[in-house]
Amino acid sequence: MRRFKEGNFRKNEHRLGKVKVLFFTSSFLLFTFSLAFALNLEKLKIDLLNGDYKTALKEGEKILAAAGHAPDIDQLYYLLGICYLKDGNYLRSSDIFEIILKEFKKSPMKEEAALGLGDAYFFQNNFQKADACYQEMLSGKPQTKYKAMLYSRLSQTAYKRGDVEKGKLFSDKLKQEFPLNLESSAQSDICALADFSNGSFYTVQVGCFSSLTNANNLRNKLSKSGYDAFSEVSSVKGKQLYRVRVGKFSKRDDAAALENKLSQEGYPTKISP
Numbered sequence: 001m002r003r004f005k006e007g008n009f010r011k012n013e014h015r016l017g018k019v020k021v022l023f024f025t026s027s028f029l030l031f032t033f034s035l036a037f038a039l040n041l042e043k044l045k046i047d048l049l050n051g052d053y054k055t056a057l058k059e060g061e062k063i064l065a066a067a068g069h070a071p072d073i074d075q076l077y078y079l080l081g082i083c084y085l086k087d088g089n090y091l092r093s094s095d096i097f098e099i100i101l102k103e104f105k106k107s108p109m110k111e112e113a114a115l116g117l118g119d120a121y122f123f124q125n126n127f128q129k130a131d132a133c134y135q136e137m138l139s140g141k142p143q144t145k146y147k148a149m150l151y152s153r154l155s156q157t158a159y160k161r162g163d164v165e166k167g168k169l170f171s172d173k174l175k176q177e178f179p180l181n182l183e184s185s186a187q188s189d190i191c192a193l194a195d196f197s198n199g200s201f202y203t204v205q206v207g208c209f210s211s212l213t214n215a216n217n218l219r220n221k222l223s224k225s226g227y228d229a230f231s232e233v234s235s236v237k238g239k240q241l242y243r244v245r246v247g248k249f250s251k252r253d254d255a256a257a258l259e260n261k262l263s264q265e266g267y268p269t270k271i272s273p
Helices: 002-037 042-049 053-067 073-087 090-103 110-123 127-140 147-160 164-177 182-194 212-224 252-264
Strands: 202-209 229-236 239-249 270-272
Touching: 042 053, 042 073, 053 073, 073 090, 073 110, 090 110, 110 127, 110 147, 127 147, 147 164, 202 212, 202 252, 212 229, 212 239, 239 252, 252 270
Parallel strands: none
Antiparallel strands: 202 239, 202 270, 229 239
């Protein structure tokens, strides 16, 4: 009887050992599986933040090739879309944002992808499609956290299409609902430029910045000195630039006189156009 109990004990102990091995093996496999599918996007993000879009794209495409069905692959797609947008490949960028919207319908990046798609169309000068993207975002989620941006972009697409009335409508909405937003400051300058949308004028450029804050600081300094200063937003190879300009003249000679004065005060100047 004692031998029988000892034999059962040993059998049970052996089975328990097998269960333990199976449990830890399964746990290890699950852990390894999760590691394999948790994409390491830190280097890509750092390259993107540093403006090294070529390196970021190379890293992102390498990760994408080995990603399989990782749960956060939509984030990878979004980062790639932004990289292509910043690098000036607007067609590839729009394709990627559309993949997120069509194939990852529950993605937390949907709003960002929709905004990116609109921007990609905008930089392709397809203002009609850009406007449609922004309008769909606004109507689909009226209280979106990107509302100020959408007002600004809808105003810009309207001006680009020659619809000054609609441009001013969204510009006014932006200033009324978000008076302290940086988009409002930039938009007021775009609105001012719309008065010349049907004709040409000369102005003196005194600065060009990638930072809206720096552009605003220079514009405010010039305004306090009595100059009619404003900012203009433009895009060069996917990067937004803020040009600070002074005066609006119908005659180039008048702009040249102002340029000479500003140059003597130490500002880097050039006449535009």
